[in-house]
Amino acid sequence: METSLLLFLLLAPFAGFLFNVFFGKKVSRNVSGTIGTIAVAISFGIALNFFFQINSTKKPILIELFHWMTLGNFNVGFSFLLDQLSILWLLFVTGIGTLIHIYSISYMHDDENLHKFFAYLNLFIFFMITLVTGSNLLIMFIGWEGVGLCSYLLIGFWYKNQEYNDAAKKAFIMNRIGDLGFLIGIFTLGYLFSSVDFTTIKTAVASGQTVDLGWLGFGTFCLFIGASGKSAQIPLYTWLPDAMAGPTPVSALIHAATMVTAGIFMITRLNFLFDLTPNIQMIIAVIGAITSLVAAFIALVQNDIKKVLAYSTVSQLGLMFLALGLGAYEIAVFHVITHAFFKACLFLGSGSVIHAMHGEQDMRKMGGLRKYMKVTYITFLIATLAISGIPIFAGFFSKDEILMVAFHENKALWVIASLASIMTAFYMFRLLYLTFFKEFRGTDEQRHHLHESPSLITFPLIVLAILSTVGGFISFPGHSWLNEYLKPIFIRAREEHHVDTTTFMLMGVAVVGALIGIGIAYSNYIKKSQVPGADNEITGFSKVLYNKFYVDEIYMAVIVRPIYAIASFSKNFIETALSGFIFGLGKVTNMVGTQGRVLQNGSVGFYLFVFVIGTASIIAYLFLAQ
Amino acid sequence: MQSVLQEIGINNYIYLSTILFCIGIFGVLFRRNAIIMFMSIEIMLNAVNLLLVVFSTYHQDAAGQVFVFFSMAVAAAEVAVGLAILVGIYRNIHSIDIDKLKNLKG
Numbered sequence: 001m002e003t004s005l006l007l008f009l010l011l012a013p014f015a016g017f018l019f020n021v022f023f024g025k026k027v028s029r030n031v032s033g034t035i036g037t038i039a040v041a042i043s044f045g046i047a048l049n050f051f052f053q054i055n056s057t058k059k060p061i062l063i064e065l066f067h068w069m070t071l072g073n074f075n076v077g078f079s080f081l082l083d084q085l086s087i088l089w090l091l092f093v094t095g096i097g098t099l100i101h102i103y104s105i106s107y108m109h110d111d112e113n114l115h116k117f118f119a120y121l122n123l124f125i126f127f128m129i130t131l132v133t134g135s136n137l138l139i140m141f142i143g144w145e146g147v148g149l150c151s152y153l154l155i156g157f158w159y160k161n162q163e164y165n166d167a168a169k170k171a172f173i174m175n176r177i178g179d180l181g182f183l184i185g186i187f188t189l190g191y192l193f194s195s196v197d198f199t200t201i202k203t204a205v206a207s208g209q210t211v212d213l214g215w216l217g218f219g220t221f222c223l224f225i226g227a228s229g230k231s232a233q234i235p236l237y238t239w240l241p242d243a244m245a246g247p248t249p250v251s252a253l254i255h256a257a258t259m260v261t262a263g264i265f266m267i268t269r270l271n272f273l274f275d276l277t278p279n280i281q282m283i284i285a286v287i288g289a290i291t292s293l294v295a296a297f298i299a300l301v302q303n304d305i306k307k308v309l310a311y312s313t314v315s316q317l318g319l320m321f322l323a324l325g326l327g328a329y330e331i332a333v334f335h336v337i338t339h340a341f342f343k344a345c346l347f348l349g350s351g352s353v354i355h356a357m358h359g360e361q362d363m364r365k366m367g368g369l370r371k372y373m374k375v376t377y378i379t380f381l382i383a384t385l386a387i388s389g390i391p392i393f394a395g396f397f398s399k400d401e402i403l404m405v406a407f408h409e410n411k412a413l414w415v416i417a418s419l420a421s422i423m424t425a426f427y428m429f430r431l432l433y434l435t436f437f438k439e440f441r442g443t444d445e446q447r448h449h450l451h452e453s454p455s456l457i458t459f460p461l462i463v464l465a466i467l468s469t470v471g472g473f474i475s476f477p478g479h480s481w482l483n484e485y486l487k488p489i490f491i492r493a494r495e496e497h498h499v500d501t502t503t504f505m506l507m508g509v510a511v512v513g514a515l516i517g518i519g520i521a522y523s524n525y526i527k528k529s530q531v532p533g534a535d536n537e538i539t540g541f542s543k544v545l546y547n548k549f550y551v552d553e554i555y556m557a558v559i560v561r562p563i564y565a566i567a568s569f570s571k572n573f574i575e576t577a578l579s580g581f582i583f584g585l586g587k588v589t590n591m592v593g594t595q596g597r598v599l600q601n602g603s604v605g606f607y608l609f610v611f612v613i614g615t616a617s618i619i620a621y622l623f624l625a626q
Numbered sequence: 627m628q629s630v631l632q633e634i635g636i637n638n639y640i641y642l643s644t645i646l647f648c649i650g651i652f653g654v655l656f657r658r659n660a661i662i663m664f665m666s667i668e669i670m671l672n673a674v675n676l677l678l679v680v681f682s683t684y685h686q687d688a689a690g691q692v693f694v695f696f697s698m699a700v701a702a703a704e705v706a707v708g709l710a711i712l713v714g715i716y717r718n719i720h721s722i723d724i725d726k727l728k729n730l731k732g
Contacts, residue, residue: 600730600731601728601731602727602728602729602730602731603728604724604725604727605655605658605724605725608654608655609655612651612654
């Protein structure tokens with residue numbers, strides 16, 4: 001029963017993918033989209049069913065489909081693990097996935113390759129389910145690579161634009177670097193534990209098996225490199241902002257809500273290993289904090305609506321890594337969930353705006369959209385309040401808990417994270433004010449076409465806005481349902497800080513910080529009616545920020561150029577030498593042949609003469625040799 | 627026991643075979659008629675056969691003579707095939723002069 005349910009859960013999106021690949025072009029656009037949506041909705045239904053089962057029985061379900069391979073005493077089963085953590089991820093992957101599929105039916109309606117779009121989206125969901133439900137690292141790796149592939153396909157979905165193709169390649173290559181780390185990490189763990197199965201490793205660690213901590217540290221560090229590639233952390237984060245080249249639903253689903261959280265999922269999955277290597281945890285925390293600050297800085301001055309959201313995603317992921325590094329896995333998971341709600345809402349909202357503006361993404365040409373798009377505006381406002389950390393909304397609880405943990409563990413990290421949060425409030429409200437307030441700054445023709453998006457677009461927005469509002473209550477300070485629910489995942493129980501005056505003080509500081517950020521945005525963009533200037537008017541530090549700290553240029557100079565230099569050296573010198581040698585061999589053979597063929601003059605008498613001479617000389621040699 | 631063969635000294639046999647063999651070689655090298663060349667080859671073959679028989683007699687070992695029988699049988703077969711080829715050639719170019727067989731050259 002459970003096996004067949006799991007197969008349905010896994011294969012429904014895959015069936016949708018196959019249908020859209022083979023028959024998508026033959027059926028009408030709406031059928032193609034509807035089938036894709038239903039496939040994911042089925043998975044969501046089954047995930048819900050499993051969730052209720054797990055929530056009541058509290059027992060993880062392990063399903064082995066077949067035995068995969070045996071190498072000595074090293075066994076790998078093709079099996080799936082449904083426990084509290086994977087079910088939670090399944091729920092929001094398929095849940096938000098369904099909403100985004102619904103949204104895409106309308107958003108992508110005029111695209112000629114609509115069926116291909118849904119095929120890729122379904123394939124993505126399939127691989128994401130594989131990633132989160134796999135019971136060992138190898139199955140997880142299959143999903144991990146698969147979502148990377150789908151991300152590549154979807155970033156370059158509008159393949160006729162060369163820039164988009166470049167962005168897709170960049171994302172793929174950056175991810176490959178991380179994946180190499182992940183793979184080495186898997187090998188290291190396989191070497192240390194003779195198994196890559198989560199349950200086996202967990203049991204081994206829990207029973208106190210002695211492990212070489214040096215190697216374990218190396219392994220977890222490699223795993224972290226993998227996570228930082230997928231989840232866009234320094235130094236591998238630059239692909240995520242460029243990934244915004246893909247259609248907006250893709251940005252919402254893959255590059256905000258689900259795929260980029262895979263790194264956090266993996267670290268949470270292996271929390272017991274990271275607990276053993278505090279040095280690596282410290283690195284994770286520091287990298288997370290710095291990433292969140294750097295990305296927040298860059299987001300301050302971006303003018304492309306999706307770029308701002310992309311950098312804000314990087315920044316929020318940084319906060320999650322901060323929480324992971326401080327050992328507060330359940331809080332990182334909490335933030336992943338709330339972030340998935342409000343960031344999906346924000347992206348879909350921006351998609352709705354872009355839809356109304358006929359593809360315009362520059363905020364300088366927007367403004368005043370509040371009057372034209374009521375639903376989009378209100379949902380966007382709610383999600384913005386959530387990400388800025390205003391009380392009641394989901395983001396407040398999760399972000400506040402991260403800040404609280406940072407405050408108790410390491411004050412410096414707390415300061416960095418708080419700064420990032422204040423900046424988040426500022427740039428999000430800057431985005432909101434520039435887009436929805438004041439007068440419209442686009443052309444008259446654009447103004448004429450402004451309209452609220454159809455209900456297929458607004459429905460997911462409303463659902464996500466509601467979730468962004470109430471989502472925080474799953475982990476209410478003091479009575480956290482989520483922490484209780486996730487307890488079996490961890491070996492070492494983290495002591496919970498009691499709700500005391502420090503808690504309220506920190507909450508107060510966080511809220512005041514957010515309000516300050518909002519206040520600055522208000523005075524700049526509402527009171528003084530500022531509009532960011534054209535690209536060439538930007539000077540000073542903001543120019544550095546606008547150009548993203550020139551990180552792409554630095555990577556270009558430090559990594560890409562030398563590699564190109566090595567490549568051209570190999571091409572110009574090594575390859576020339578090698579091919580000269582090989583061609584030389586050929587030429588010599590050719591020359592000998594040309595000369596030698598004169599000997600074959602066709603005269604039998606001559607042949608016989610040579611034959612006799614030859615035989616005679618062989619015999620003479622044999623006699624003389626004795 | 628002395629065989630009749632042994633009454634003549636072994637040197638004489640060796641001289642005879644050498645002469646026969648050289649006649650064969652020069653015949654092959656200098657004649658242009660294919661049939662004559664064939665005959666020369668047979669002379670060489672028989673020179674060797676003779677030598678084998680002589681050695682086997684002096685050596686008191688019949689193996690050499692048995693070998694000669696095989697050699698003669700093979701030579702007969704070879705001649706049959708060779709003559710058939712020559713007939714084929716003659717039908718095509720109306721000559722058995724080997725200098726006219728020059729179509730295969732590099």
